[in-house]
Amino acid sequence: MYRQVLIGFGIIALAGCQSLPAPETKEPTKLVPSEKKEIKTPSGVVITPYEREEIQRKKMQVVVPQQRSTQQFDDGRKLPAFKKLMQQTQLAYKQGQWNQAEATALQAQRLAPQSTETFLYLALVANKKNQPSNAQALAQRGLSYAQSKAMKKQLWLVILKAAQQQKEQKTIQQAQKALKSL
16 A cells, blocks of 8 residues: 555656746857957967957055054053053052952953053062063063053063073073063
8 A cells, every 4th residue: 555655646746847938048158259369379379359348457555554653552551440450450559469469350351352551550560479471471462562662672581581580591591681682
């Protein structure tokens, strides 16, 4: 019984497919070139270029935008909440409250993640907490966002101090070289 039903559906499906109309075929439109140009090469090959009238060759004009001499980006330093947190960080650092200074600098960093000042204070606090490798990493990260020579100098000083604590001669020389060039 199951086999007969299956064969019946197969016949109906086959008959249904044969009753569909054949798809119409369209002939592609032929573009007639205005002039046939043939280029013969010494090897006997004939090159017939295909040119379409709507494609025109024009000389490109390159416009170079004027570059600014100093490029500054908005790193969030202008936010009032950031300014207040950085003042609190500076005050806590001056008073020797390293944990408080670190906590407020981290909060400020959440508001302005690309601010160099937060990296500087976090690196300074790490140095005071006797964590030179952490201080060095934070200062190097801050260097990637530093825009002024003064800020770069302060960060290199932190790197130099951390490298001296770790006795890393290569980093010490690199920091001294960078400080001389600033």
